[in-house]
Amino acid sequence: MAHLFRKGHPGPVWLAVLLLASLGLYLADARLHLLDHVRGWLMAGAEPVQRLAALPAQLWRNAVEATRSRAEMQDELARLGQENLLLKAQMQTFWALQEENRRLRNILHATQPLEQDLLLAESIPVKGDARRQMMLINRGSRDGIFVGQAVLAAEGLLGQVVHVGPRTAEILLLTDDTHAIPVRIARTGQRAIARGTGQGDRMDILHLPNNADVREGDLLVTSGLGGTFPAGYPVASVSVIAQAQSGPFASISARPLAPVDDVREVILVWMRDASSTDIPSPDPAHAP
Numbered sequence: 001m002a003h004l005f006r007k008g009h010p011g012p013v014w015l016a017v018l019l020l021a022s023l024g025l026y027l028a029d030a031r032l033h034l035l036d037h038v039r040g041w042l043m044a045g046a047e048p049v050q051r052l053a054a055l056p057a058q059l060w061r062n063a064v065e066a067t068r069s070r071a072e073m074q075d076e077l078a079r080l081g082q083e084n085l086l087l088k089a090q091m092q093t094f095w096a097l098q099e100e101n102r103r104l105r106n107i108l109h110a111t112q113p114l115e116q117d118l119l120l121a122e123s124i125p126v127k128g129d130a131r132r133q134m135m136l137i138n139r140g141s142r143d144g145i146f147v148g149q150a151v152l153a154a155e156g157l158l159g160q161v162v163h164v165g166p167r168t169a170e171i172l173l174l175t176d177d178t179h180a181i182p183v184r185i186a187r188t189g190q191r192a193i194a195r196g197t198g199q200g201d202r203m204d205i206l207h208l209p210n211n212a213d214v215r216e217g218d219l220l221v222t223s224g225l226g227g228t229f230p231a232g233y234p235v236a237s238v239s240v241i242a243q244a245q246s247g248p249f250a251s252i253s254a255r256p257l258a259p260v261d262d263v264r265e266v267i268l269v270w271m272r273d274a275s276s277t278d279i280p281s282p283d284p285a286h287a288p
Contacts, residue, residue, distance in 0.1 A: 040141070043165030050126045050136065050168070057125045117270040119143060123263055124168065133176035133198065135159070137266055140167040145268060148228055152267040156234035156257030157181070157222060161268075173260045174235065175200050182225040183235050188213050191223050194235055194254060200261040203236050205252035210243055212250060220254055230271050 121139040139145050141164050149161040151171050159179065163170040172179055177198040183205075184191045190213065193206040208214055218238040224231025236254035243250060 039163060040165050043140075043163065043168055043170075047165065047168055050124060054125050119268045119270075121169075121266050121268060123266065131198075133159075133173035133179075133196065133200070133260065134162075135171040135173060135260075135263065135266075137169050137171060138167065139268065140165045140169050142166050144270075145169045150229050150233075150269045150271075152233065152269060153258035153260075153263050154265075154267075155259065156236070157229065158258045158260065158263065158266055160228060171266070173200075174258075175203060175256055175260050180206075181229060181235060182223045183220040184223040185214060185238075186219040186221050187215075188218075190214070191225070192220075192252075194220060201255055202239075203254045203256060205238070205254050206249070208250050208252055209248050210250045214238060214241060214250070214252065216241060230269065 119139065121137040121143075124136040124138055126136050135158075137151075145161055145164050147161055147164055151158045151160060157174055159171045159173040159176075161169050162172040173196070174181060174194070175196040175198065177196050180193050180195040182191065183194045190208070192208045194203045195206055196203055205220070216238050220235045220238065222229040222231055222233045222235060234257050236256045238252060239255045240253040241250060242252070
């Protein structure tokens with residue numbers, strides 16, 4: 001770059017050319033998505049560096065887990081055994097409800113419900129842009145991952161896939177300030193928009209009027225509008241309700257159910273019609 005600014009050279013002209021070229025590349029990527037293939041190859045080339053950068057954290061995590069006492073492991077095993085028994089009991093209830101739901105659908109001649117395929121992935125602890133709520137996972141296009149795919153944590157919705165490489169993918173977390181999700185209040189069915197704030201413990205709930213029937217602790221679930229996220233997945237719980245000083249809408253905040261700041265494993269979701277066999281499922285050869 002030094003030769004561009006030497007005495008006697010038209011430095012401002014070259015600077016203007018570089019700025020126009022940068023603007024053109026930005027528009028080509030943001031508007032026309034012409035650089036998606038280039039981004040995929042760059043992600044593939046960066047994968048070894050990302051894994052190498054994550055290696056110290058992974059080794060430290062393994063060392064900490066290896067030093068846990070035997071008593072702690074035994075206590076955890078006992079607790080997991082109890083939880084397993086409770087889950088088995090709950091599954092019996094779920095099976096009964098599923099059978100009842102199937103009988104009711106047959107009686108009402110209702111359409112087949114949507115079913116889902118799931119794939120487990122692990123997070124790669126790499127520091128990214130501090131201004132964005134993002135996560136990198138160890139699954140990519142070779143596993144059938146696609147842009148816009150819904151991503152879950154064990155506790156609730158986590159976000160959606162925004163960039164895909166051959167073996168890795170980037171997830172935009174639901175708490176990012178550019179992310180918004182159509183939701184509804186599980187108790188009343190009233191719809192709203194949950195928008196990220198850039199903070200891992202808070203989301204803003206938009207378009208709920210001052211007289212809306214909403215309470216602290218109310219569960220917010222995906223409404224299914226827009227088609228990106230399947231309906232009924234838990235998103236957040238209402239934490240703060242304040243009457244707006246001006247305007248018709250209340251000022252409401254919610255706490256995400258998924259621990260976006262500390263997630264080790266995520267679940268990727270494919271939705272399909274129960275009667276359809278045309279939509280591909282994740283490749284079992286790549287399943288964990």
